[in-house]
Amino acid sequence: MTLPVDRLSEPTVRAFVTALNANDRDAFFGLLAPGATMSDDGSERDLREWTEREVFASHGRMVVESEDDGGLVLVATYSNDTWGAMRTDWRFTVEDGKVTRFETGQAAAE
Template sequence: MTIQTGKLTDPAVRAFVNAVNGGDEQALQTILTDDATMADDGSDRDLAQWIDREIFSSRGRMDVVNESNGGHDLVVNYRNDTYGEMRTRWHFDVTDDGHISRFETGQA
């Protein structure tokens, strides 16, 4: 059972998921702060390279299974053309003005 994207609690996280699922790199860049950072499985990664490789060039898709922490923590069935489907966890740091300054993901 998945949660419809439109029902996600936090607007910034909702916009992030919509951008990923829509293949909209410009929309994703708009929701991120200029100095946004990220980590994958506990290791910091180059944000631009990771987004291109793991999301856009491999057609990533997020199906949200669960949200917590005011919508800042998600459990997602994530799939892309490189790795297939896997259960992942996501944590988002959202600024007061509604942008994502950092996200962390990894296997759940």
């Protein structure tokens, strides 16, 4: 089952997923707070370097399966041209309409 992006509860997270899926760098980075941080599978990453490699250069896409915590936690199938598709967790911290941090990693098996 998938959850349409336009049905995501948290407006900033909804815009984040929309920008990511559209491969829209300007919209994506416009949603990030100055100094925003991220981690992948528990390791801190350089946000701009990681998103360039894992999202924009490799055409990353998210198909959201479910949301929790008011839309700040997503389970999604994430795919890109490098790694194919994998089930992932995404956790967001949003302040004043900007993402200050996101954490992603492989989701537990269903």
